[in-house]
Amino acid sequence: MIENYILMHKGGQEEYRDSVFVNYSHALTMAILYLPTEAEFSVADEASVQALVQASSKMRFTDLSESIYPILTNLRNYMLIRIDDNTITIERHGKVFAYIVQNGELKMLPNGKTSLEDGDRVICCTNEFKRCLNDLAILSDAVVSDSAEEWMDNMVCRISDKNRLSEGNLTAVTMIVRSGD
Amino acid sequence: MQTSFADLPVLHGLILPAVILFVLTTAVFIWFSVVYVKKGGFGHPDDNELYIDCAWFCEIGKRPSQQDSVYISPLQDYHKYGITALVADGMGGMEFGGEISEKVAGFVENMCPMSFFASEQNADELRRFSNVLYEEYNLSGGSTLAMVHITGNFMNYYSVGDSDIILVRNGTPTILNPRQNYMALLIKSLCRNNKQTQTAYSNPKARSLVDFMGNKNPRVIYTKKPIRIFDGDKIIVSSDGLTDAVSLRNLTRYLKDTAASTAVELKHAVAARKRPKQDNYTAIVFTVKRSLL
Numbered sequence: 001m002i003e004n005y006i007l008m009h010k011g012g013q014e015e016y017r018d019s020v021f022v023n024y025s026h027a028l029t030m031a032i033l034y035l036p037t038e039a040e041f042s043v044a045d046e047a048s049v050q051a052l053v054q055a056s057s058k059m060r061f062t063d064l065s066e067s068i069y070p071i072l073t074n075l076r077n078y079m080l081i082r083i084d085d086n087t088i089t090i091e092r093h094g095k096v097f098a099y100i101v102q103n104g105e106l107k108m109l110p111n112g113k114t115s116l117e118d119g120d121r122v123i124c125c126t127n128e129f130k131r132c133l134n135d136l137a138i139l140s141d142a143v144v145s146d147s148a149e150e151w152m153d154n155m156v157c158r159i160s161d162k163n164r165l166s167e168g169n170l171t172a173v174t175m176i177v178r179s180g181d
Numbered sequence: 182m183q184t185s186f187a188d189l190p191v192l193h194g195l196i197l198p199a200v201i202l203f204v205l206t207t208a209v210f211i212w213f214s215v216v217y218v219k220k221g222g223f224g225h226p227d228d229n230e231l232y233i234d235c236a237w238f239c240e241i242g243k244r245p246s247q248q249d250s251v252y253i254s255p256l257q258d259y260h261k262y263g264i265t266a267l268v269a270d271g272m273g274g275m276e277f278g279g280e281i282s283e284k285v286a287g288f289v290e291n292m293c294p295m296s297f298f299a300s301e302q303n304a305d306e307l308r309r310f311s312n313v314l315y316e317e318y319n320l321s322g323g324s325t326l327a328m329v330h331i332t333g334n335f336m337n338y339y340s341v342g343d344s345d346i347i348l349v350r351n352g353t354p355t356i357l358n359p360r361q362n363y364m365a366l367l368i369k370s371l372c373r374n375n376k377q378t379q380t381a382y383s384n385p386k387a388r389s390l391v392d393f394m395g396n397k398n399p400r401v402i403y404t405k406k407p408i409r410i411f412d413g414d415k416i417i418v419s420s421d422g423l424t425d426a427v428s429l430r431n432l433t434r435y436l437k438d439t440a441a442s443t444a445v446e447l448k449h450a451v452a453a454r455k456r457p458k459q460d461n462y463t464a465i466v467f468t469v470k471r472s473l474l
Binding site for chain 1: 335338340348350353355357358359360364365368369371372375376377378379381382402403404405406407408409
């Protein structure tokens with residue numbers, strides 16, 4: 001089981017423009033779209049991505065990636081994630097990052113498959129979220145937290161200390177691998 | 182006619198020093214090679230042979246009494262049990278703050294040597310001791326707790342309240358432990374409502390503790406998995422008397438190569454600020470270095 005918590009905060013902006021689409025079928029599939037203020041992205045394209053993610057439960061990850069790529073060519077900043085059995089597969093484009101806590105360190109997840117174990121902690125986030133935190137802060141908050149929500153709350157406090165949540169949209173997903181169903 | 186070495190007095194005199202030099206050089210080469218192979222190369226991140234240099238200070242500031250307490254486990258036990266270090270900051274304005282912080286330090290001393298791999302049980306013991314304090318003092322006092330346990334190249338930490346555990350890596354200081362104060366709750370609430378958080382910082386009760394030793398069933402924050410430490414890291418466990426006087430941004434100015442000189446610099450930095458209401462200030466400083474032996 002993957003416990004997850006999604007932060008979608010508008011920050012100091014008029015509206016929340018990033019997007020997170022999730023499909024909780026037998027495999028967890030997720031798309032995180034990061035729209036810095038200068039980026040343009042149509043509502044129709046956003047809806048197309050959402051529809052693809054929703055219909056992705058029986059789709060291979062590579063097929064999903066190939067279907068989404070033409071829609072998001074101009075966006076440049078997005079990430080596709082699939083967690084299936086004991087593996088996480090990611091495809092990162094631009095300034096959306098994924099990290100895993102392993103052996104007392106925070107390591108950036110490479111594109112492709114990575115095996116997961118019980119208790120592993122993974123974070124996927126946009127550059128706007130990450131730039132306010134260093135690796136040690138993310139790591140420390142991860143290893144003391146009982147839940148994905150608590151991990152996120154602790155990191156939000158750190159970001160708040162720096163900018164009072166008054167800058168760009170904040171988008172991140174924290175995930176903890178739990179044994180059992 | 183044949184000539185033997187014995188017939189060459191100059192050469193004969195050089196043989197013995199040359200042999201000794203050769204043997205010594207070979208021995209040193211073999212020793213370095215063995216150490217290098219054993220460690221997987223000097224400076225390898227998996228190096229287990231880190232050693233810890235430690236120093237501390239505990240100053241009264243402008244307060245009438247010392248309410249901070251410190252405990253550091255015996256350094257000679259480092260290779261067997263690691264090192265445990267605690268700062269407990271008695272809550273100011275409460276009658277038994279100092280007494281409780283002393284009791285917390287005494288309790289941790291009795292817990293040592295503690296298992297590095299039983300952080301959950303250790304946290305439970307601390308929580309149960311807080312309940313004992315609650316029964317005894319009935320909230321007429323309290324204390325924070327900031328404690329690190331370092332073994333090899335890994336560190337666990339435990340925290341209740343708002344004392345600081347700071348790890349300085351590559352010149353960047355990071356407070357590791359989340360603060361258990363009202364401000365954190367306000368920020369959480371504002372964030373849930375998609376709001377900015379300026380109001381949390383202007384709230385007069387923002388720094389009030391929501392958890393402390395002496396409270397009933399406090400939440401003891403602890404590392405479920407240890408954090409890796411590296412050669413060159415510096416760890417500072419301190420009461421807020423230090424971090425209120427020296428901001429995290431300025432902290433790096435006072436970091437020196439050894440723990441003792443860093444502790445002296447930090448102590449002088451706080452004193453130099455001459456803050457009229459300077460709280461008790463206490464810190465334990467560790468520098469982490471790789472051992473060649």
